[in-house]
Amino acid sequence: MKELKIDVTLSTEKKQKPSFDNLEFGKSFTDHMFVWNYTEGKGWHDARIIPYQPITLDPAATVFHYGQTVFEGLKAYLTKDEQILLFRPDENMKRFNRSNDRLCMPELDEEGALSALKQLIQIDREWIPSGEGTSLYIRPFMIATEAFLGVHPANSYQFMIILSPVGAYYKEGINPVKIAVESEYVRAVAGGTGNAKTAGNYAASLKASEIASENGYSQVLWLDGRENQYIEEVGSMNVFFKINGEVITPELNGSILEGITRKSIIELLNYMNIPVVERRISIHEIEQAYRDGVLEEAFGTGTAAVISPIGEFLWKNEKMAVNNGEIGPLSQKLYDTLTGIQNGTKEDPFGWSVQI
């Protein structure tokens, strides 16, 4: 891999680290950040690692008004023998560029960005926690910075990487979460931005999540925007169902995010010879499986939570329990295998882990 030439300014003072025994998600940030600017006609320039610090932007910057922004999320793990592992980081960089294309944002030099990411983590390596379920969450993101009002793509952008030591994403940890099926609000529709990792999708999701949360549900299960019946995904996770021995996950249809954990779980299931299919699946089919007693397991997959078993679906006032609200054997096995590969305690037959 080609190394990106980066100007490094180290911080003179080190921040107080949070207690690694009791980490929250995304609340504290490391000592440094990576910044890279793009200007039309000039391309990418001024790659630099600097002390973590505020960004200064014109009030008319495009990101505030027209939302041109893309982000990614991945994790670094510290192994028992103090090696640093990344999980399929090239997949995140590829998705970053797919999102950029949808948002009319400039293409990122994937190798350069990955090289920056590695250098930044090396510098802040003391911030990588090593406890069970902890990791260093990595947030690459790009924002449009040109100062103008009017709806058209900006001519200047800033790409950044920030790092945050994290614990479990859901307070439940690996315990099953309760999910409310959303029948009014819609997150994304075919032809929209659902398969891009861009801010607006998350803004659109807040209202339904807030209502679900008030009723005691961790997240919502989104249905499709056209017919309001096909299952899309959950908050920041893709979703899998085990019905009658077969694992089913919604196919990539343009409106759900192409999760890297999703892709890995499918590959893992194939490797384990467990039948898995990607296809359209309706909430009615889930309801029927529940009634027939064949809805064996359900779980979400995503970088933040890895595998999150689902213990209950709320659908039109009916509570559908899955596996008596307990984690199922497959969910547990997938969680153990995947986190094991990620943190280096299990063999990695796929070559997914990348050592820094």
Place this chain on the structure above:
Amino acid sequence: MKELKIDVTLSTEKKQKPSFDNLEFGKSFTDHMFVWNYTEGKGWHDARIIPYQPITLDPAATVFHYGQTVFEGLKAYLTKDEQILLFRPDENMKRFNRSNDRLCMPELDEEGALSALKQLIQIDREWIPSGEGTSLYIRPFMIATEAFLGVHPANSYQFMIILSPVGAYYKEGINPVKIAVESEYVRAVAGGTGNAKTAGNYAASLKASEIASENGYSQVLWLDGRENQYIEEVGSMNVFFKINGEVITPELNGSILEGITRKSIIELLNYMNIPVVERRISIHEIEQAYRDGVLEEAFGTGTAAVISPIGEFLWKNEKMAVNNGEIGPLSQKLYDTLTGIQNGTKEDPFGWSVQI
């Protein structure tokens, strides 16, 4: 109206103003801006007018990652006798709060914000151009500022108002624009954020607009996200068709913006005894009207362009000319009447204009 207590810091240096004879849209900004902060538990605080200056935000601020942001757009006009007129500003403030609700953002004190807006304009009144087709564009906006990663509403926000002296939004001015009907990309869907004025909607629209623009079209006409056939709106305008003597505009269905110009045009048409209906209308119906020779006029309505006649629709490789690509008598009359009311040269029987 109750006056908001605002701390005022005047700029010591005045910026060079752009030439008012040749104004572009949204490229230059006045000497001052209004800023107001919201903190959960404390409410709105620190209302201030300060010199126009960059905003400083943590790289983890919610606006960059999860897109919690709302904006508005309205205009101030300078009359012949040097009075300053605003057009229905209370409607913008009401819509601001409807958008805030959808985005889980705190309610704005509408009277307070309006009072701030007026004080700011008074301070920068030298920046209001008075030439034909020019005005001072006003951009109130709110962004989420809390520094965290994780999808939930922020606990701190910043509301701002910036001002920009503007000319015509489209380089065509009042000359008809060409519009491409979009059949692949979708801007918004029922249950989404289409009727809120939030950044993500505009980010979602860029790709299709860029393709249209490459083909020589100013904007796209959006179709609905469910069936891809019902007409929604155009870029940053609502849309009206005159077919066989009757004016038709898509009904408010949750996925289009409730335009204030749209509302005013409907009221104006009623006042003029010209038949106008709000209803669902498909692209097939437009095509049929075109073939039957009864598609008499079409125009977009919005604060930026006021009335923008449409001279041609491109629909699946077919070019449908409207009124031989020329501005129609109704479009011209509505433009003259509305801009006349807005800039004080025509009588305002509705009480729409508000003097500062």
